[in-house]
Amino acid sequence: MTIKHFSIEYDAINSKNTFTNGDTINGRIIVEVSKQTRIQSLVLIATGKARVCWQEQYGDNHHVYWADEKYYSVQHHILREARQDGTEVIAKGRHIFPFSFKIPDRKLPSSFKSSVGKIVHKFRAELKRSLKLTKKAKAHFTFVSKADMDIPGLMDPQYGCKDKAIKLFGSGTISMDVYTKKMGYEQGEALQIILKISNHSTRSVKPKFILYEKRSFFAQGHRKLWTNEILKQKTEAVAPSTSETVTKVITIPRDLPPSILNCAIIKMEYRLKVNYTM
Missing domain, CATH: 2.60.40.640 (Immunoglobulin-like)
Structure with a gap:
């Protein structure tokens, strides 16, 4: 040869x-x-x-x-x-x-x-x-792409709410209001979450915070979705018929790959989900 x-x-x-x-x-x-x-x-x-x-x-x-x-x-x-x-x-x-x-x-x-x-x-x-x-x-x-600080809303405060009626093993309603300082965070940065929860039910509820990865793939008008839980943390239970404001700080893992938001056929993003268990 x-x-x-x-x-x-x-x-x-x-x-x-x-x-x-x-x-x-x-x-x-x-x-x-x-x-x-x-x-x-x-x-x-x-x-x-x-x-x-x-x-x-x-x-x-x-x-x-x-x-x-x-x-x-x-x-x-x-x-x-x-x-x-x-x-x-x-x-x-x-x-x-x-x-x-x-x-x-x-x-x-x-x-x-x-x-x-x-x-x-x-x-x-x-x-x-x-x-x-x-x-x-x-x-x-x-x-590794440089952080794109021009994404609309990246530095804006974020807010979400949820109300749910309890019908199984209890009665009443639970409402949650969630606030964060901004939408975009870097690896290693502290994500502070403020949760206002009103437990107007007969059951104690324990708030939980889930950071997960969401991947979307696009081709020929179709989408394939994949999600993966990165971390999950809980706080102390909120007693029945009480309201509390809970502050939770989650550190974004340093080894996470950067989000991909500038590709037409692949999108990778990280999302925060706030829920509760009874």
């Missing part, structure tokens, strides 16, 4: 090996050949794209829903038409071809992967030789 090794490497710029909008990635394409070799072209392609695909069954029929979305595709010609015959000759041994790529400084969704959909940022290298199959190599890099 003439080409013994063909790969892509790049340098990390932080301890997590992540990149964001406007960052420059420096790397190299490594080619090792067993003898002098003529190369027509060596191209590096940086791409960012999303894809979803899932299957649903209706009786005996199966239907596959899928969709793609592309964000960028940038080519760098590392070797091209260096000689009159359109080829470049490289000697036997190991060769390193450095490259530099600046991630577009615009709104892009973060890297994401699940069984239904994925958002991929990667490099692909293609080495072409006359009358030979194109040799390919790839390397993914983890892109």
